[in-house]
Amino acid sequence: MIMISPNIYKEILKEYEELSDNAKKKLEIKKELCYKKCPRIREIDNELNMTGIKISKAIIYANKEDKNKYIEDIKNLTEKLKKEKEILMTENGFSKYYFDEVYNCNKCKDTGFVNNEKCDCFKQKMINKAYDMSNISEIIKTENFSKFSLDYYSKQKDPKNHMSPYENMKLIMRKCSLFIEEFDEKFKNMVFSGDTGLGKTFLCRCIAKELLDRGKTVLYVTAFNLFNMFEKEKFNKDNEEVDREILNLTKNADLLIIDDLGTEFITSLSTAEFFDIINSRILAKKSTIISTNLGTDELMTQYSGRIVSRLYGEYDMLKFFGDDIRLTKKFKN
Ligand SMILES: [Zn+2]
Incomplete structure (x- = not known):
């Protein structure tokens, strides 16, 4: 019953490219909507986007004793910001999943891969493709x-x-x-x-x-x-x-x-x-x-x-x- 074309794999990779492009675009639109309603959320997002850089700076520049304290502080601040964002989102009528809704699959965020392994949605796509042909x-x-x-x-x-x-x-x-x-x-x-x-x-x-x-x-x-x-x-x-x-x-x-x-x-x-x-x-x-x-x-x-x-x-x-x-x-x- 199953027939496989040599292009299935390539086709699926292309589909994921389109899916994640689409998701990115949708996300941008949603973000603008949200930021317009509540500019503070944009500030928080910008701040949160810096977390990785802040941590790596702390690791590189701080001396041994200070390092853990810095990282601890950054983590606490991140938590605080996330909580504030959550509250602001609700207050402004956005659901907790407002940003996640852009993805078909939340596990891989429409990339098809989780930690370099094929996501379950990728595997099922392969099966479905083969099914469709038959x-x-x-x-x-x-x-x-x-x-x-x-x-x-x-x-x-x-x-x-x-x-x-x-x-x-x-x-x-x-x-x-x-x-x-x-x-x-x-x-x-x-x-x-x-x-x-x-x-x-x-x-x-x-x-x-x-x-x-x-x-x-x-x-x-x-x-x-x-x-x-x-x-x-x-x-x-x-x-x-x-x-x-x-x-x-x-x-x-x-x-x-x-x-x-x-x-x-x-x-x-x-x-x-x-x-x-x-x-x-x-x-x-x-x-x-x-x-x-x-x-x-x-x-x-x-x-x-x-x-x-x-x-x-x-x-x-x-x-x-x-x-x-x-x-x-x-x-x-
Ligand atoms: Zn997936």
């Missing part, structure tokens, strides 16, 4: 839990599985909503296995949407594209930076969803990379959801023993069964 943001708008209906699943008991597809789906839905509710407290992984047309991909997208709405970083990728990326990373130099970023995300995103495992081209290089992702996420206690049409035996034959043993050891295996609901839908409508 239209997943559109898909997510229409495919979400409110659209999920159990009505399409038969209530007739399936002898092989000892329950009806309906009961089974009800259980799966419960597990999925628990997965979302307890996302921050409990480290859980799931494998959705079963034939096509039983709602696996739909459920993956519903979960993605719920967690995106809660501010989590979610990377949704088809196995086909993920394994493609492994190859590209090795062989395509133009795309290197972006691929590396997305591949970093496969390890760092709060949730990784790999859809349609079993449809990709497997090489020894890609299985090694795949194992690396699965394993590092387990070690870092970051949740992963995998959907696959493959049954247990097929998983065993297609993937190395160490991958399969991680899946069976660390993942909740949820089996989907029943009739293709896309067909049922057709007959009912």
Whole structure:
């Protein structure tokens, strides 16, 4: 589902340039408005802007005994000024956040970076860009839990599985909503296995949407594209930076969803990379959801023993069964 253009990274950097330029302009306008109403605030701001210089002067020029006293004095004055400013702002009808409101993200002040590390908003931008190209943001708008209906699943008991597809789906839905509710407290992984047309991909997208709405970083990728990326990373130099970023995300995103495992081209290089992702996420206690049409035996034959043993050891295996609901839908409508 995810497609990456070599320009994503550059595009995002440019967006941040524009965002912070805009924020600066807005800030200037807001400052003028505020200063006009209360000139004392301008004096305070000018004074506060000097704090850094004052401290460095004190460090350079004062002798050892005086130094701490000077710095202490500067800090006290700064506190006093900040308090005075806060009071003046309120008195003049400006909210405490009046100046902060110019930023989309207060963490990085629209620069995209906090202490030289990418801000969370930067990471999410990368994911969203990739999503936009694949239209997943559109898909997510229409495919979400409110659209999920159990009505399409038969209530007739399936002898092989000892329950009806309906009961089974009800259980799966419960597990999925628990997965979302307890996302921050409990480290859980799931494998959705079963034939096509039983709602696996739909459920993956519903979960993605719920967690995106809660501010989590979610990377949704088809196995086909993920394994493609492994190859590209090795062989395509133009795309290197972006691929590396997305591949970093496969390890760092709060949730990784790999859809349609079993449809990709497997090489020894890609299985090694795949194992690396699965394993590092387990070690870092970051949740992963995998959907696959493959049954247990097929998983065993297609993937190395160490991958399969991680899946069976660390993942909740949820089996989907029943009739293709896309067909049922057709007959009912
Ligand atoms: Zn940010």
